[in-house]
Amino acid sequence: MSFFQKLKEKFSGDTGNQQEAQPEKYKEGLSKTRGSFSSKINDLVARYRKVDEDFFEDLEEILISADVGVTAVMDLIDDLKMEVKRRNIKDSGEMKEVISEKLVDIYYGDKDEEPEKLQLHEDGLSVILFVGVNGVGKTTTIGKMAHQLKQEGKKVILAAGDTFRAGAIEQLEVWGERAGVDVIKHNAGSDPAAVVFDGIQAARSRGADVLLCDTAGRLQNKVNLMNELAKVKKVISREVPNGPQEVLLVLDATTGQNAMSQAKTFSEATDVSGIVLTKLDGTAKGGIVLAIRNELQIPVKYVGLGEKVTDLQAFDAHAFVYGLFADMLEEETS
Amino acid sequence: MAFEGLAERLQGTIQRIKGKGKVTEQDVKEMTREVRLALLEADVNFKVVKDFVKRIKERAVGQEVMESLTPGQQVIKVVKDELTELMGGEQSKIAVADRPPTVIMMVGLQGAGKTTTTGKLANLLRKKYNRNPLLVAADVYRPAAINQLETLGKQLNMPVFSLGTEANPVDIANQAIEQAKAEHQDYVIIDTAGRLHVDNDLMDELEQIKSNVNPDEIFLVVDAMTGQDAVNVAESFNEQLDVTGVVLTKLDGDTRGGAALSIKAVTDKPIKFAGMGEKLDELEAFHPERMASRILGMGDVLSLIEKAQDTVDQNKAKELEEKMRSASFTFDDFLEQMGQVRNMGPLEDLIGMLPGANKMKGLKNVQFDEKQLSHVEAIIQSMTKQERQDPGVMNASRKKRIAKGAGRSVSEVNRLLKQFEEMKKMMKQMTNMQKGKKGKGMKFPFM
Ligand SMILES: Nc1nc2c(ncn2[C@@H]2O[C@H](COP(=O)(O)OP(=O)(O)OP(=O)(O)O)[C@@H](O)[C@H]2O)c(=O)[nH]1
Ligand SMILES: Nc1nc2c(ncn2[C@@H]2O[C@H](COP(=O)(O)OP(=O)(O)OP(=O)(O)O)[C@@H](O)[C@H]2O)c(=O)[nH]1
Ligand SMILES: [Mg+2]
Ligand SMILES: [Mg+2]
Numbered sequence: 001m002s003f004f005q006k007l008k009e010k011f012s013g014d015t016g017n018q019q020e021a022q023p024e025k026y027k028e029g030l031s032k033t034r035g036s037f038s039s040k041i042n043d044l045v046a047r048y049r050k051v052d053e054d055f056f057e058d059l060e061e062i063l064i065s066a067d068v069g070v071t072a073v074m075d076l077i078d079d080l081k082m083e084v085k086r087r088n089i090k091d092s093g094e095m096k097e098v099i100s101e102k103l104v105d106i107y108y109g110d111k112d113e114e115p116e117k118l119q120l121h122e123d124g125l126s127v128i129l130f131v132g133v134n135g136v137g138k139t140t141t142i143g144k145m146a147h148q149l150k151q152e153g154k155k156v157i158l159a160a161g162d163t164f165r166a167g168a169i170e171q172l173e174v175w176g177e178r179a180g181v182d183v184i185k186h187n188a189g190s191d192p193a194a195v196v197f198d199g200i201q202a203a204r205s206r207g208a209d210v211l212l213c214d215t216a217g218r219l220q221n222k223v224n225l226m227n228e229l230a231k232v233k234k235v236i237s238r239e240v241p242n243g244p245q246e247v248l249l250v251l252d253a254t255t256g257q258n259a260m261s262q263a264k265t266f267s268e269a270t271d272v273s274g275i276v277l278t279k280l281d282g283t284a285k286g287g288i289v290l291a292i293r294n295e296l297q298i299p300v301k302y303v304g305l306g307e308k309v310t311d312l313q314a315f316d317a318h319a320f321v322y323g324l325f326a327d328m329l330e331e332e333t334s
Numbered sequence: 335m336a337f338e339g340l341a342e343r344l345q346g347t348i349q350r351i352k353g354k355g356k357v358t359e360q361d362v363k364e365m366t367r368e369v370r371l372a373l374l375e376a377d378v379n380f381k382v383v384k385d386f387v388k389r390i391k392e393r394a395v396g397q398e399v400m401e402s403l404t405p406g407q408q409v410i411k412v413v414k415d416e417l418t419e420l421m422g423g424e425q426s427k428i429a430v431a432d433r434p435p436t437v438i439m440m441v442g443l444q445g446a447g448k449t450t451t452t453g454k455l456a457n458l459l460r461k462k463y464n465r466n467p468l469l470v471a472a473d474v475y476r477p478a479a480i481n482q483l484e485t486l487g488k489q490l491n492m493p494v495f496s497l498g499t500e501a502n503p504v505d506i507a508n509q510a511i512e513q514a515k516a517e518h519q520d521y522v523i524i525d526t527a528g529r530l531h532v533d534n535d536l537m538d539e540l541e542q543i544k545s546n547v548n549p550d551e552i553f554l555v556v557d558a559m560t561g562q563d564a565v566n567v568a569e570s571f572n573e574q575l576d577v578t579g580v581v582l583t584k585l586d587g588d589t590r591g592g593a594a595l596s597i598k599a600v601t602d603k604p605i606k607f608a609g610m611g612e613k614l615d616e617l618e619a620f621h622p623e624r625m626a627s628r629i630l631g632m633g634d635v636l637s638l639i640e641k642a643q644d645t646v647d648q649n650k651a652k653e654l655e656e657k658m659r660s661a662s663f664t665f666d667d668f669l670e671q672m673g674q675v676r677n678m679g680p681l682e683d684l685i686g687m688l689p690g691a692n693k694m695k696g697l698k699n700v701q702f703d704e705k706q707l708s709h710v711e712a713i714i715q716s717m718t719k720q721e722r723q724d725p726g727v728m729n730a731s732r733k734k735r736i737a738k739g740a741g742r743s744v745s746e747v748n749r750l751l752k753q754f755e756e757m758k759k760m761m762k763q764m765t766n767m768q769k770g771k772k773g774k775g776m777k778f779p780f781m
Binding site for chain 1: 371374375376377379380443444445446447449453475476477478479481482483484485486489530531532557559560561562563564566567584586587588589590592593612
């Protein structure tokens with residue numbers, strides 16, 4: 001079965017309304033991304049009847065402009081060239097499919113092609129620690145996730161572990177109100193590890209299922225601040241069996257190649273278990289997550305598609321690539 | 335340090351080409367290939383890179399290089415010129431309105447650093463220009479945005495104008511100007527909500543604020559870590575608002591900062607300020623020429639000296655520079671200078687400005703530990719006058735006494751003595767470095 005058929009099947013069948021809602025949301029959120037990305041590939045394919053050097057040069061530019069990263073792109077192009085030879089592809093139209101196959105391939109490698117879910121305790125407290133550089137969307141994502149988990153019937157508590165940035169505690173409190181969950185806080189300037197410790201105690205005594213811990217944004221080259229984060233994590237590991245259940249690194253889709261350095265350094269400090277890719281409702285493509293997954297094996301678990309409480313969606317690489325290539329898909333199958 | 339990777343990358347190529355008596359077209363081709371990769375890895379937009387590489391190629395095979403006596407050097411000059419050109423000519427000043435108040439509007443994507451920069455700018459205007467700014471909370475959307483600005487206002491002890499979250503941002507801006515006039519405040523800085531450049535409604539809102547208050551400056555605030563999308567963002571904001579300048583934030587990170595080049599190239603608007611941290615005094619004027627030097631690893635002695643002038647008094651700064659160059663200082667000088675240097679800001683920033691510092695492995699990504707610094711201070715303070723002036727007199731019993739007095743171990747004392755000597759050597763080397771000598775990795779005693 002061809003890649004596009006597989007996708008089509010995946011999204012057209014009566015697979016339950018939640019499944020259906022998601023690609024729609026993706027399409028909506030990614031419409032600008034998709035518009036420019038796939039129309040570029042369409043342009044490309046239309047311009048070049050033949051698959052030649054010029055074709056590959058333009059393809060390289062399209063992928064680089066999606067922040068996939070120059071090294072990854074050059075590897076991909078080499079792969080494609082081999083594939084073209086092997087399958088004896090002459091017509092550029094056939095390339096569309098090969099390109100998208102390869103992109104999904106970079107992401108999954110030889111892994112199971114299933115979307116990654118949150119690893120939460122069935123019974124007992126689960127703790128999720130949010131980490132990332134400044135302004136990427138940690139606090140906002142916590143608000144959205146609290147709402148989502150609560151909708152699923154879980155009891156959620158938030159810990160205001162950003163005691164540094166002006167207004168950070170108040171910001172989390174507003175999100176707590178929106179989601180209808182409690183927020184554990186200390187005064188501004190106090191020790192974040194102590195806030196998280198109290199959060200755990202409160203979560204226990206109130207019988208919560210999930211504790212979401214906010215932390216201050218920090219640039220990954222600040223050793224002292226990274227040590228502080230490692231300490232927060234240590235408190236969680238000590239207090240909660242197998243905790244934290246998730247360490248989510250929040251990445252801004254607008255970020256370029258530095259996201260790789262963020263993923264590496266935050267992983268070293270806190271053993272990141274998954275990524276939330278925010279601000280995908282803009283025109284940035286977040287292509288670097290392909291390389292991050294490929295190189296560091298860190299899966300993307302959620303994407304942020306706006307500033308509203310409902311703008312958080314589970315990540316699905318097929319849906320992601322589908323979003324990018326939806327125009328082409330519609331053309332091909334209509 | 336921002337830009338470091340790019341600098342390193344280019345330096346490899348440059349070293350190879352530098353000494354050449356003859357530059358062939360093949361040499362140029364190789365170099366431009368490296369330059370292209372370096373710039374792309376640094377997130378410079380691919381279109382900008384394309385143009386850039388084309389220009390270098392043309393000039394590098396042209397007369398000025400080929401007929402030069404030192405073609406290798408000349409090629410590097412071409413790269414540096416073009417890089418400086420790309421980042422904008424001379425750095426420009428902040429506007430002053432004929433009739434106060436001067437109005438500044440901060441705009442940009444979500445989380446770029448607008449609110450923080452609003453506070454930093456107000457701080458700078460007061461400290462450096464003796465101005466009296468009013469901060470305006472026109473972000474009625476982000477949770478606790480007003481609270482954030484009010485907290486910054488409190489930290490700065492400056493007034494913040496707000497009408498709560500129910501008011502219209504245009505009304506807020508209008509009324510703030512009235513209040514500034516009434517209270518004789520000479521600058522008004524309007525913090526607006528983060529928004530996507532493709533969000534038509536919110537972009538219209540900015541246009542309305544603009545047409546109502548006629549700002550003297552519109553600063554586009556951009557995160558230095560931004561990737562290829564920087565051109566789209568900068569282009570849209572500039573087209574719709576005709577911004578007057580750019581503030582690049584989070585340059586204290588390890589991003590290579592290619593966005594700076596892209597933005598300049600597509601908008602042709604000057605990058606006026608650089609955000610160098612989260613604190614309210616961590617905003618600097620952006621110097622394109624110096625930044626280009628830094629990228630190419632030529633150091634930034636100018637910035638270093640200027641920085642010293644800002645915080646240290648003139649004479650002391652001169653003295654410091656002298657001593658650093660001649661490496662003729664004692665532990666006494668060292669102790670005093672440690673205090674001075676600490677006042678200048680994060681040490682790792684200062685090190686980055688020293689010529690050739692980014693080539694020294696020992697100085698790469700160093701972090702200076704405050705605790706270590708105070709240990710060093712304690713050790714020096716336990717020395718006698720003679721020992722401080724002439725560490726040569728040191729023997730086992732003296733070291734033991736010093737260690738005891740400082741509450742540190744003898745091996746720590748030994749390490750400090752050894753590193754002090756190395757540091758003196760290194761300072762000597764730094765001045766030689768400009769003449770092309772290569773430095774070994776050395777460590778400051780307090781690292
Ligand atoms: N368009 C869009 N904006 C987002 C998204 N996620 C977060 N934001 C916005 O990004 C800005 C920063 O979000 P925060 O949640 O404060 O980010 P943070 O990582 O907690 O920031 P610090 O704590 O300061 O490091 C806010 O204006 C958010 O509304 C998203 O998915 N899409
Ligand atoms: N390290 C570093 N952090 C910065 C700098 N400038 C801003 N920040 C941080 O970046 C984050 C976002 O800054 P804000 O000032 O809230 O950004 P904003 O553009 O007002 O965000 P929105 O109002 O949500 O659009 C905060 O954590 C700031 O402390 C900088 O120059 N260096
Ligand atoms: Mg936050
Ligand atoms: Mg703000």
